[in-house]
Amino acid sequence: MIIDKMYSSKDKFKNALEVLKEESHDLLHFHSLVPEVYINDQTWVWNFYRNYISKNMPVIIKNGCKDWPATSKWNLQYFLKTIPDKDVTVAITPNGYADGITKRNERNNDGTCITEEFFVMPEERTMKMKEFLENLQEPKNNFICYIQRQNSNLTEDFEELLSDIETEIEWASAAFNKQPDAVNFWMGDSRAVTSMHKDPYENIYCVIDGYKDFTLIPPTDLPYVPYKKYPVGTFKNVNINGYEIKPQYIQGDKCSVNTAEETNSKQCSEYIHTDNEEKDKQHEIIDWIAIDPLSPDLNCYPQFKYANVYHVRVEKGDCLYLPSLWFHHVQQSHGCIAVNYWYDMDYDIKYCYYKMLECLST
Numbered sequence: 381m382i383i384d385k386m387y388s389s390k391d392k393f394k395n396a397l398e399v400l401k402e403e404s405h406d407l408l409h410f411h412s413l414v415p416e417v418y419i420n421d422q423t424w425v426w427n428f429y430r431n432y433i434s435k436n437m438p439v440i441i442k443n444g445c446k447d448w449p450a451t452s453k454w455n456l457q458y459f460l461k462t463i464p465d466k467d468v469t470v471a472i473t474p475n476g477y478a479d480g481i482t483k484r485n486e487r488n489n490d491g492t493c494i495t496e497e498f499f500v501m502p503e504e505r506t507m508k509m510k511e512f513l514e515n516l517q518e519p520k521n522n523f524i525c526y527i528q529r530q531n532s533n534l535t536e537d538f539e540e541l542l543s544d545i546e547t548e549i550e551w552a553s554a555a556f557n558k559q560p561d562a563v564n565f566w567m568g569d570s571r572a573v574t575s576m577h578k579d580p581y582e583n584i585y586c587v588i589d590g591y592k593d594f595t596l597i598p599p600t601d602l603p604y605v606p607y608k609k610y611p612v613g614t615f616k617n618v619n620i621n622g623y624e625i626k627p628q629y630i631q632g633d634k635c636s637v638n639t640a641e642e643t644n645s646k647q648c649s650e651y652i653h654t655d656n657e658e659k660d661k662q663h664e665i666i667d668w669i670a671i672d673p674l675s676p677d678l679n680c681y682p683q684f685k686y687a688n689v690y691h692v693r694v695e696k697g698d699c700l701y702l703p704s705l706w707f708h709h710v711q712q713s714h715g716c717i718a719v720n721y722w723y724d725m726d727y728d729i730k731y732c733y734y735k736m737l738e739c740l741s742t
């Protein structure tokens with residue numbers, strides 16, 4: 381009797397997820413195409429709210445930032461001429477994956493090797509803008525540069541550029557009924573990839589020069605997007621000859637990169653020597669998406685085939701509305717420049733349903 385009950389509640393969960401899969405596919409994601417619209421008149425704020433925000437559906441706003449001074453001015457040469465000596469914070473990786481999964485090869489004291497996957501954050505380096513731009517003009521192996529700080533770096537760090545853009549997008553602020561929490565500046569190498577993740581923000585992503593390729597998966601597909609637990613690390617001493625991955629350890633309540641170890645580790649892109657001390661410490665762990673949507677390993681994660689995958693290119697002068705909690709993976713043309721506006725999401729009924737889905741799918 382008890383066993384019957386257990387089986388029936390398990391079947392109920394399975395059935396509930398099946399209903400969500402079919403209904404959301406048939407009603408919302410059948411074509412997996414992001415529509416394109418032009419802002420024509422005063423009704424846009426209302427249309428944007430009614431057709432996209434309230435439905436949590438993405439849209440490309442063609443020419444949304446085409447008339448900003450930035451779109452006709454900003455490019456590599458312009459920055460070289462106007463702000464060559466500006467200090468900028470640059471994320472550096474050997475493989476283009478900042479905040480993504482990288483394999484770390486370790487050699488133990490006994491000479492055996494272990495390969496372990498880490499979630500790795502970039503090395504952050506301050507350099508002159510001209511040095512950053514030189515790295516774009518003459519790309520080097522193992523040294524991939526991306527300005528991608530997400531601390532409202534446009535308003536915080538690039539005040540000299542502010543008059544070329546809008547510090548808030550009027551129609552978006554009106555529709556979201558709030559001001560942006562952050563305005564970010566992005567510029568980087570075509571080898572730099574932003575791995576699949578989601579944010580608790582409504583995002584208006586504006587391409588100023590070049591293009592961005594977004595791969596999107598709706599939040600309703602959470603059951604088919606595999607997560608795994610990874611130890612956290614940071615790239616260190618990245619240069620053309622190699623790099624290190626420094627694990628991040630739990631220290632009491634807070635976590636920090638372990639600096640005591642720095643003197644011990646050899647710089648080498650192939651193998652990292654680990655000592656016993658490292659083994660005794662507890663790694664900081666993060667839950668991160670385990671799949672690359674561009675070449676999914678369907679043997680490991682067969683359920684991923686049920687995900688509705690959208691591919692959309694955002695061209696120069698266009699804006700993407702990327703709704704909150706959508707999974708996104710981002711690539712770019714070389715030297716692409718973008719500005720995005722993060723508006724805090726509404727913690728409404730959609731959010732509550734999403735939290736329920738999280739419980740059902742794990």
Ligand SMILES: O=C(O)CCC(=O)C(=O)O
Pocket residue numbers: 566573574579583585592708710711718720
């Ligand atoms: O442009 C990128 O590389 C990433 C953008 C992104 O993840 C975001 O806007 O949330």
